[in-house]
Amino acid sequence: MPPSGLELPGGKGVPLERLRRGNDWDYSKRMRYIFAPPPHAAVRIVGSTGWFPVHRIYCVARNYPDHAQEMGSSGREPPFFFMKPPDAVLSVNEGETGVLRYPTLTRELHHEVELVVALREGGTNLTPADVERCIYGYAVGLDMTRRDLQSEAKKLGRPWCIAKAFDRSAPVGGLTPAAWIDDISKIEITLEVNGVRRQHGRVRDLIWSIPEIIAHLSTAWELKPGDLIFTGTPAGVGPVSLTDLMTARGTGLAELRVRVMRA
Numbered sequence: 001m002p003p004s005g006l007e008l009p010g011g012k013g014v015p016l017e018r019l020r021r022g023n024d025w026d027y028s029k030r031m032r033y034i035f036a037p038p039p040h041a042a043v044r045i046v047g048s049t050g051w052f053p054v055h056r057i058y059c060v061a062r063n064y065p066d067h068a069q070e071m072g073s074s075g076r077e078p079p080f081f082f083m084k085p086p087d088a089v090l091s092v093n094e095g096e097t098g099v100l101r102y103p104t105l106t107r108e109l110h111h112e113v114e115l116v117v118a119l120r121e122g123g124t125n126l127t128p129a130d131v132e133r134c135i136y137g138y139a140v141g142l143d144m145t146r147r148d149l150q151s152e153a154k155k156l157g158r159p160w161c162i163a164k165a166f167d168r169s170a171p172v173g174g175l176t177p178a179a180w181i182d183d184i185s186k187i188e189i190t191l192e193v194n195g196v197r198r199q200h201g202r203v204r205d206l207i208w209s210i211p212e213i214i215a216h217l218s219t220a221w222e223l224k225p226g227d228l229i230f231t232g233t234p235a236g237v238g239p240v241s242l243t244d245l246m247t248a249r250g251t252g253l254a255e256l257r258v259r260v261m262r263a
Contacts, residue, residue, distance in 0.1 A: 041086035043118070043139065043228070044093045046174040046254050051091075052118055052136065055226030057084040057170055058217055059114075059143055063207050063232025079208045079216055082160055084143075089228075090171040094254040101263045102242055103166045106146035109260070111240055112233035113191035113199045113248045116141040117210055118175050122223030128211035134223070135210075137175040140189055140250040142258060143230050144169045147239070172228070173248065173256030180252070184210065187251045189234070193244050201234025208232075 042051035059082050092098035102109060120136035143164070150163035181187070184203055191199040208216070213231060217223060240246060240260050248256040 038087065041089045043089060043091045043172050044174045045137070046094060046176045052175050053226045054086040054089050054228055055224045056221075057086060057088060057228045057230065058221075059084065059164070059230040060208065060213055060232045063213075064201050064205060064234040065207060066201075066235035077207075079213060081217065081220075082164055084165045084170050088165060088168065088170040090168040090258070092171060092173055092256055092258060094174045097245070097257040097259055098171055099261050100144065100168050100171060100258050102260055103144075103146060103169075104263060105162070106148055108147040109240055110145045110147040110237050111191060111193065111198065111246055112143040112145060112237050113189055113201075114141050114143055114230045114233050115139075115187060115189055115203055115250060116172055117214070117229040117231060119214075119223060119227040119229070120225050122218070122225060122227060124218050124222045126215050126218040126223070128209075128215050131211040131214045134214065135178045136225075137177045138181060138184065138187070138250070138253060139173045139175045140248040140253050140256045141170060141172040141228075141230055142191075142246065142248060142256070143233060144171070145237075170228075170230070171246075171248075171256060171258045173250075174254035176253050187253070189248070189250045191236070191249075192247045193238075193240060195245075195247075198238055199234050199236035203231075205234075206232060 041054040043054060045052055061080050061082060063079065090098050090100060116139045118136045118139065119134050121134040146163045146166065150160050153160050153163060187203045189201050190197060210231060213229060242260055242262055244260045246258045
């Protein structure tokens with residue numbers, strides 16, 4: 001006979017009638033998810049019909065000298081990081097234009113163009129020499145930011161999550177396999193808004209190189225296949241408005257186009 005209830009911590013049972021609703025309980029099998037799991041966050045791969053599943057999104061702050069100065073820092077300070085949830089990804093296929101709904105609670109939505117690194121392997125306490133085997137590919141991405149909320153959080157000494165980790169705050173273009181890139185240090189990234197250049201940066205100018213970033217991250221977290229790393233933005237961050245078209249490019253990488261639309 002099936003049990004009359006489900007025992008929970010604290011000794012309180014839940015009547016099976018409540019669990020049966022929506023066919024969430026099957027007597028012949030183990031308990032299922034109470035609702036369908038959401039689709040796995042993923043990014044398109046250039047030249048393939050496949051997808052790259054996203055595990056986590058790490059972002060490096062102030063990793064170009066000109067942007068560090070723009071944001072009030074100077075010198076080669078130790079790198080620091082923040083994170084976005086995996087489902088913040090807005091994957092935009094090559095040749096398409098993604099739609100970013102203008103987020104709530106802000107009047108200062110800012111763009112930050114970045115080189116994105118995708119990992120196929122991970123680990124802890126990696127050395128810079130270990131990094132090459134871990135990288136699957138590269139893309140251009142946008143770290144979208146509710147700047148007014150970030151500024152307020154800084155003043156109050158609070159976390160930046162509300163400013164950085166909102167829905168679709170991480171647009172990413174198609175991933176280009178690392179084997180297709182001869183020299184990552186020669187990549188230059190740019191961002192145009194409505195055809196006018198706003199940002200330009202060279203990967204070789206990063207304060208902390210990609211191997212150093214990944215090695216440093218692996219001392220704080222166990223990196224996993226599927227991790228995305230936004231490596232920092234050059235100077236020129238600024239606001240976007242409704243209907244603006246952002247076009248991000250990286251040398252040898254798939255173009256990323258995103259239009260800002262009403263929520």
